[in-house]
Amino acid sequence: MTDVLAVRGLRKAFGPAVVLDDLNLTAQEHTCTALIGASGSGKSTLLRCIDLLEVVDDGVIELDGEDIADPRVDADRVRTRIGIVFQAYNLFPHLRVLDNITLAPRRVHKIGREQAEAEALELLDRVGLRNRASARPDELSGGQQQRVAIARALANKPRLMLFDEVTSALDPELVGEVLALIRDLRADGMTMLLATHEMGFARDVADRVCFLDSGRVLEEGPPEQVLRDPVEPRTRQFLRRIIDAGRL
Known part of the structure; x- marks a missing residue:
């Protein structure tokens, strides 16, 4: 290997x-x-x-x-x-779940909003949270916030x-x-x-x-x-x- x-x-x-x-x-x-x-x-x-x-x-x-x-x-x-997920969720509290996930792809990788959001929704499907895409982090449980943090780390295809x-x-x-x-x-x-x-x-x-x-x-x-x-x-x-x- x-x-x-x-x-x-x-x-x-x-x-x-x-x-x-x-x-x-x-x-x-x-x-x-x-x-x-x-x-x-x-x-x-x-x-x-x-x-x-x-x-x-x-x-x-x-x-x-x-x-x-x-x-x-x-x-x-x-x-x-490299994707990294910490003990603390480190989500931006003022952004929706979808925006937390698309921020790096759009700002760092210069991916268009439509593509970034489509890929983010696929990741939210993967972590079982597509229905919370418009929620703010403080509206989620700790486990949900951590799953969003993992989805955000995966968005860069590490x-x-x-x-x-x-x-x-x-x-x-x-x-x-x-x-x-x-x-x-x-x-x-x-x-x-x-x-x-x-x-x-x-x-x-x-x-x-x-x-x-x-x-x-x-x-x-x-x-x-x-x-x-x-x-x-x-x-x-x-x-x-x-x-x-x-x-x-």
């Missing part, structure tokens, strides 16, 4: 705090890679570095063979190839999708609808990298699980191996806490 993403020797520090420390990771085409680990292990920072929202201190981030961490690279151009704990801000009864959408994207062959605390979801949907600890990928492999029979003592300790909390 082709590597869509290859991260090598990535380092990122905030002052004296080293968050990513010689991190290495790959994501193959049409696969889902789940990032797991305790809070502070570097999962969110890694995703932000990949989307060029953080300037890396050292290392290489290759997207389809291009080192996008090179400071000479046009970050805006790169971001048109090569790679990044999900950063997208269910952590949702009420428990709304988590399932967002996870179901991500499961559908996986079935469609979208290349995805997702940071998650939903271990059962990682086991069911991911092709590969990477356990991050102290800014490094400490252990990686198929979900059944990493989540059921981990090699590293630190991985076993982390998963024991998850199991004791009833989350796996």
Whole structure:
């Protein structure tokens, strides 16, 4: 399989705090890679570095063979190839759902309004929200807003999708609808990298699980191996806490 993403020797520090420390990771085409680990292990920072929202201190981030961490690279151009969805929905509250989704295609890609809206409505069909196209974000539930945020990220037809704990801000009864959408994207062959605390979801949907600890990928492999029979003592300790909390 082709590597869509290859991260090598990535380092990122905030002052004296080293968050990513010689991190290495790959994501193959049409696969889902789940990032797991305790809070502070570097999962969110890694995703932000990949989307060029953080300037890396050292290392290489290759997207389809291009080192996008090179400071000479046009970050805006790169971001048109990467979709990212955060814990917070980050929708523009004064815009309708349809306008939230069409804003980037129209402003960045210079797509005409008619085409952009037609494609946005197709995406709203995909996430089950076509009937809310004219609604404002505050008229939607949290789960609906997160599905709109995913549709907005898909509007740019990204090569790679990044999900950063997208269910952590949702009420428990709304988590399932967002996870179901991500499961559908996986079935469609979208290349995805997702940071998650939903271990059962990682086991069911991911092709590969990477356990991050102290800014490094400490252990990686198929979900059944990493989540059921981990090699590293630190991985076993982390998963024991998850199991004791009833989350796996």
